[in-house]
Each structure stands twice: as C-alpha cells, then as structure tokens.
Amino acid sequence: MSLRMAETIGSAVREARRRAGLTQEQVAEAIELNPLAFSRLERGKLLPSVPTLALLSQVLKTPTDVLLGASGVGA
Structure with missing residues (x-):
C-alpha cells in the first residue's frame, strides 16, 4: 500500500465529506x-x-x- 496515496485520498475524502455536511457514519x-x-x-x-x-x-x-488528489481542480 502506498502510504502517501492513502493519506492523500483520506484527506480529500474528509474534506469532501465535511463540505457535504455529512458525518462519517452517514x-x-x-x-x-x-x-x-x-x-x-x-x-x-x-x-x-x-x-x-x-x-x-x-x-x-x-x-x-479530486478524491485522488488532483491538484488545481476548482481553481
């Protein structure tokens, strides 16, 4: 497993989830x-x-x- 990739995806998922106003459980x-x-x-x-x-x-x-960490998206 690529630790860096896992961290990048995790961070992007967390940010997107928070923007969506959802809990981890949801x-x-x-x-x-x-x-x-x-x-x-x-x-x-x-x-x-x-x-x-x-x-x-x-x-x-x-x-x-975006979830995979693409840079410059939405800029």
Missing part, C-alpha cells in the same frame, strides 16, 4: 462500509477499492480525480 452507511473502516480510510490508514472510490464520488458529489 457516509459509511451510504457506501455500505463499516464505520471503523471508513474512519481508517479518512485517516490514511486504508486505501479504498475502485468500487468504493466510485461510491464515495457519488455520495460526496465529488469527482474521483
């Missing part, structure tokens, strides 16, 4: 992920699978490239 339920696993994902300790990343993109209404 997002975890929406993507059918254990809340503890979702917490690990946000803290950069767990890389999401591709299907999970796609679900996060839908639930958080955020493009996957």
Whole structure:
C-alpha cells in the first residue's frame, strides 16, 4: 500500500465529506462500509477499492480525480 496515496485520498475524502455536511457514519452507511473502516480510510490508514472510490464520488458529489488528489481542480 502506498502510504502517501492513502493519506492523500483520506484527506480529500474528509474534506469532501465535511463540505457535504455529512458525518462519517452517514457516509459509511451510504457506501455500505463499516464505520471503523471508513474512519481508517479518512485517516490514511486504508486505501479504498475502485468500487468504493466510485461510491464515495457519488455520495460526496465529488469527482474521483479530486478524491485522488488532483491538484488545481476548482481553481
């Protein structure tokens, strides 16, 4: 696992979740992920699978490239 990638994705997911006004529990339920696993994902300790990343993109209404840490998006 790439620790740097996991941290980048976790940070982007946390920011998008907060912008959406959702709790960790709400997002975890929406993507059918254990809340503890979702917490690990946000803290950069767990890389999401591709299907999970796609679900996060839908639930958080955020493009996957942003969740993957693409720079310059929205600037």
